[in-house]
Amino acid sequence: MSDHRTDRTGPADALRPESRIVHLPLAEAAGSRPLGIPLHQSHLFAFETSEALTSAFGGPDGAFFYNRFGNPTVRSLESAVADLEGGAGAIATASGMGAINTVLLALLRSGDHVIAQRSLYGGTFAMLADLGQRWGVEVTHVSGDDPDEVAAALRPNTRLLHLETISNPTTRVTDLPGLIAVARGAGVLSVVDNTFATPLLCRPIEHGADVVVHSATKYLGGHSDVLAGIAVFAEAELHRKVWHYATELGASADPFAAWLTVRGLQTLALRVRRHCDTALDLATRLSAHPAVSAVHYPGLPAHPDHDLARRLLPDGHGGVLAFDLAGGREAARAFTESVRLASLAPSLGGVHTLVLHPASTSHRQLSDEELAAAGIGAGTVRVSVGIEHPEDLWTDVEQALAKV
Numbered sequence: 001m002s003d004h005r006t007d008r009t010g011p012a013d014a015l016r017p018e019s020r021i022v023h024l025p026l027a028e029a030a031g032s033r034p035l036g037i038p039l040h041q042s043h044l045f046a047f048e049t050s051e052a053l054t055s056a057f058g059g060p061d062g063a064f065f066y067n068r069f070g071n072p073t074v075r076s077l078e079s080a081v082a083d084l085e086g087g088a089g090a091i092a093t094a095s096g097m098g099a100i101n102t103v104l105l106a107l108l109r110s111g112d113h114v115i116a117q118r119s120l121y122g123g124t125f126a127m128l129a130d131l132g133q134r135w136g137v138e139v140t141h142v143s144g145d146d147p148d149e150v151a152a153a154l155r156p157n158t159r160l161l162h163l164e165t166i167s168n169p170t171t172r173v174t175d176l177p178g179l180i181a182v183a184r185g186a187g188v189l190s191v192v193d194n195t196f197a198t199p200l201l202c203r204p205i206e207h208g209a210d211v212v213v214h215s216a217t218k219y220l221g222g223h224s225d226v227l228a229g230i231a232v233f234a235e236a237e238l239h240r241k242v243w244h245y246a247t248e249l250g251a252s253a254d255p256f257a258a259w260l261t262v263r264g265l266q267t268l269a270l271r272v273r274r275h276c277d278t279a280l281d282l283a284t285r286l287s288a289h290p291a292v293s294a295v296h297y298p299g300l301p302a303h304p305d306h307d308l309a310r311r312l313l314p315d316g317h318g319g320v321l322a323f324d325l326a327g328g329r330e331a332a333r334a335f336t337e338s339v340r341l342a343s344l345a346p347s348l349g350g351v352h353t354l355v356l357h358p359a360s361t362s363h364r365q366l367s368d369e370e371l372a373a374a375g376i377g378a379g380t381v382r383v384s385v386g387i388e389h390p391e392d393l394w395t396d397v398e399q400a401l402a403k404v
């Protein structure tokens with residue numbers, strides 16, 4: 001690139017310090033290329049011609065001009081995740097909820113009907129309830145393992161089916177191919193939250209999904225240092241449509257958040273392998289412990305969705321598991337406060353092992369009947385397995401179990 005100061009304003013030396021310090025030259029790599037993804041911490045881009053600027057407004061693949069519409073670092077993240085998920089395009093957002101809201105608000109209008117899984121991420125469940133109460137969107141909740149239930153819930157105004165690949169915290173696996181086929185047959189769009197599985201374990205677009213959403217805060221970023229989200233679209237047309245709405249909503253990803261997420265993404269395959277191996281190891285050992293009455297992990301043959309999980313998630317069953325302590329709520333409190341290597345914290349998908357008592361935290365708004373229906377007991381503990389050495393982790397879990 002030529003020096004724009006010379007092009008536009010004459011020789012640089014003619015400018016006074018006040019002007020030169022504003023119009024700094026861009027240092028570009030000549031004869032080499034950066035291996036790290038460059039952080040384009042510029043929210044604004046300048047053009048040579050007015051025609052070029054006008055055409056930049058046209059769609060998600062246009063030139064960069066203003067970050068709410070696109071940014072090179074953010075585009076690197078979008079391209080990488082779209083590629084992993086097998087999609088035509090993606091929109092990175094400020095959070096997972098930003099991605100989910102962007103998609104739901106772009107695709108729904110008052111009077112539409114949504115079919116959604118009952119065991120949804122709390123924020124998504126609340127958002128759908130809000131759409132129902134304040135925006136006149138009707139919502140029917142289904143179990144997630146019965147295509148006939150989805151068929152029975154269909155109405156002429158059904159617009160969208162919203163699913164999660166693996167449910168929280170009991171790790172039930174959703175019959176994505178079966179449920180999505182029913183929606184597809186009725187011309188209903190399917191949105192799948194693939195946060196728990198990651199595109200390395202499951203690619204919902206291969207099973208017919210139209211949109212895949214992620215809280216990139218979890219496995220994609222993976223280091224508990226960034227809040228981010230992303231929506232991936234199977235078709236370019238749907239991508240373009242939602243992109244137009246996204247630019248109005250303004251939940252766009254910040255370049256630095258996208259940069260951290262891309263940096264994390266580069267080790268996703270190694271991390272996910274380790275998460276899966278350690279989670280299976282921990283689930284197996286927990287199953288044999290006298291203080292534990294049940295273990296919920298799809299990799300265990302006793303899990304109700306084990307066969308489905310082997311078909312849908314052939315390369316591993318994720319890093320989240322749950323287990324029930326026979327001692328109930330007090331035992332769960334003692335366990336979660338006694339771990340030393342693991343930390344008592346919400347969230348999941350990072351390099352650190354985390355433990356959580358869903359009945360008093362993430363699912364505290366549920367009644368006892370609703371908790372029971374969701375398979376969550378007073379003594380249920382969720383574990384997001386990190387990438388520590390499995391023996392160190394078991395030593396910690398064992399000493400905490402001795403305190404319950």
Ligand SMILES: *Cc1c(COP(=O)(O)O)cnc(C)c1O
Binds near residue numbers: 095195215217229
């Ligand atoms: C965390 C999470 C979200 C919300 O993501 P944020 O990045 O916290 O906004 C949505 N879905 C699932 C499954 C999650 O685990």
